[in-house]
Amino acid sequence: LIADDHEAVRRGLRSALVGAGWQVCGEAVNGQEAINKVKELLPDVVILDISMPIMGGLEAAPEILKSAPATKIVAFTMHESQQIRTEMARIGVHGIAVKSAPLSNLLATIMSVSET
Amino acid sequence: VKEVALSLSGAFKMSFLQILVADDHDLMRRGLKSMLETHPGWAICAEAHTGTEAVAKANELKPNVAILDISMPEMDGLEAARQIRKQSPRTEILVLSMHYSDQLIRDILEAGVRGYVVKSDSDRDLVLAVEALANHKPFFTPHATELMLTNLNASSSSLINGTETLKDRLTTREREIIRLISEGNSSKEVASTLGISVKTADTHRANIMRKLQVHTVSELVRYALRNQIIEP
Numbered sequence: 001l002i003a004d005d006h007e008a009v010r011r012g013l014r015s016a017l018v019g020a021g022w023q024v025c026g027e028a029v030n031g032q033e034a035i036n037k038v039k040e041l042l043p044d045v046v047i048l049d050i051s052m053p054i055m056g057g058l059e060a061a062p063e064i065l066k067s068a069p070a071t072k073i074v075a076f077t078m079h080e081s082q083q084i085r086t087e088m089a090r091i092g093v094h095g096i097a098v099k100s101a102p103l104s105n106l107l108a109t110i111m112s113v114s115e116t
Numbered sequence: 117v118k119e120v121a122l123s124l125s126g127a128f129k130m131s132f133l134q135i136l137v138a139d140d141h142d143l144m145r146r147g148l149k150s151m152l153e154t155h156p157g158w159a160i161c162a163e164a165h166t167g168t169e170a171v172a173k174a175n176e177l178k179p180n181v182a183i184l185d186i187s188m189p190e191m192d193g194l195e196a197a198r199q200i201r202k203q204s205p206r207t208e209i210l211v212l213s214m215h216y217s218d219q220l221i222r223d224i225l226e227a228g229v230r231g232y233v234v235k236s237d238s239d240r241d242l243v244l245a246v247e248a249l250a251n252h253k254p255f256f257t258p259h260a261t262e263l264m265l266t267n268l269n270a271s272s273s274s275l276i277n278g279t280e281t282l283k284d285r286l287t288t289r290e291r292e293i294i295r296l297i298s299e300g301n302s303s304k305e306v307a308s309t310l311g312i313s314v315k316t317a318d319t320h321r322a323n324i325m326r327k328l329q330v331h332t333v334s335e336l337v338r339y340a341l342r343n344q345i346i347e348p
Contacts, residue, residue, distance in 0.1 A: 007239040012147030103142045 001041060002027045003034035003057065004049040004076065009099070013047060016103050022110070031055030038068045045114050047097075047106075050077040050084070061091045072113040074106070133250050134161040134177065138170035138196065139185035139212070144235070148183060151242060158246070167191025174200040179207055181249050186213040186220065194223055201228035208249035212238065218263045225264070230254040286327065293320045297333060298340040 002013045002024060014024050025041045028034040030052045038046055046064060048057035061073055074095040075088050088096055094113040097106040135152055137160055139145045149160050161177050164170035168190045174182050182200055184193035191199075197209045210231035211224050224232055231249045233241045234257075241257055248255035256264065286294070289310075296306045307317040330336050 006147075006236065008144060008147030008151055008235070008242070010147070011150035012143040012145070015146040015150055016143065099143065100141060103146075106143075 001025055001034065001037055001043040001046040003029075003031070003037075003046060003052065003060070005029050005052040009049070013106075016107065017110075020107050031057060031060030034060050035063045035067065038064045038071055042068055043071055045072045045074060045110055047074050047076050047110070048093075050075055058087060058091065061088075061093050065092055072116070074109055074113055076106070132157055132159040133181065133246075134159060134179040135246065136160075136162045136164065136170065136174055136177065136179040136182040136207075138164035138167070138183065138188065138193070140165045140188045141185075144185070148238075148242070151238075152246065155243060155246075165189075167193060167196035170196045171199045171203070174207055175203045178204045181208050181210060181246055183210045183212060183246070186211055194220075194227055197224065197227040197229050208252060210245050210249055210255070216259055216263060218267055221260060221263050222267055232256055232260050286324065290320055290324050290327075293317065294324055294336060294340050297321065298337045 002010050002017075004010050004013065010027050010029075014027070017024055025043050026037045028037050031048075032055045034046060034048060034057075035055075037043075048061060048064070050057040057075055057077075061075070064071060064073060072094040074097055075084075075093045076097050076099060077084060078099050080096065080098045085096065094116070095109040097109045135158060137145055137148050137152070139148065142165075145163050145165070149163065152158050153160060161179050162173040164173050165188070167184070167188045170182065170184060170188075170193075171191065173179075182197075184196055184200075186193040188196070193211055193213075197211065200207055200209060208231065209227075209229045210233060211220075211229050212233055212235055213220060214235055216234055221232065231245045231254060233245050233255075237257060241255075245255040292310070293306055296309060301309065303314055303317045303321060306312075306321075307314045310317070324336070325331065328336070328339055330339060
């Protein structure tokens with residue numbers, strides 16, 4: 001599942017993920033929608049943008065972990081900082097990927113979390 | 117619009133809008149490409165991940181629209197825009213940036229860019245912007261337009277208060293002398309027309325040349341034409 005409020009990013013992710021051989025089961029444009037779709041679709045992995053309107057990824061992640069414990073969460077963020085990493089670890093997010101980094105990093109992160 | 121011949125049943129031609137997408141982030145390039153390609157009649161003719169590559173591909177393919185990310189390695193979108201406008205003047209340029217910036221708006225306008233969209237608004241504005249530019253019409257969001265008007269007002273007010281306006285730089289008499297010289301009158305004829313001495317006319321002429329930083333009569337004539345002191 002892809003959760004990001006920007007269409008260009010969602011489309012870019014979809015294209016990259018499908019190109020890498022994965023299936024995109026759904027998309028969400030905010031944290032609330034991500035929670036609902038995770039409950040409904042039970043994806044293996046959710047790529048969760050940190051900064052979204054209505055509800056951001058940091059707020060959505062605990063609810064997702066609770067309602068779909070088998071779903072792995074990869075937080076997707078514009079900037080990486082120690083503070084974000086610490087917060088992610090506290091929540092229990094499985095991986096983190098930076099938007100500006102090469103796509104191969106994101107794909108490697110997804111691969112890594114989905115194998116654990 | 118470049119015409120691409122499609123030989124379907126051997127008998128019809130379809131026009132595609134040719135678009136170049138330049139962004140150093142693979143994710144954004146893929147996303148933009150996917151958004152644009154769903155629009156009927158639009159085709160991505162090239163992708164670039166640096167400004168240098170964008171300039172080379174625009175020069176080679178002469179796209180209708182070039183979408184340039186501002187922040188790219190090797191050469192940024194602004195310099196790429198300048199070069200593309202020079203080498204492929206029919207190519208309209210849409211600049212994508214992360215944030216609104218009044219300095220950036222000034223720079224992109226000077227570079228001949230006629231479309232500006234911030235990435236966070238691209239869902240709403242990207243297609244509208246490309247549609248406008250495809251028809252050689254500018255596209256600026258209300259926020260960008262507001263910044264442009266603020267710039268314009270600030271710049272007008274600094275011109276009025278500063279030393280750069282024609283009004284402040286030149287006296288009425290000097291404007292008149294510019295007109296007379298531009299119409300082909302000699303210093304003697306200027307002096308005679310205005311009822312002043314030849315020496316005074318020469319002094320005015322020297323002052324005008326210094327103030328305008330011009331050295332020849334033809335430069336003065338160009339200045340007069342540009343500033344509507346004389347009619348073409």
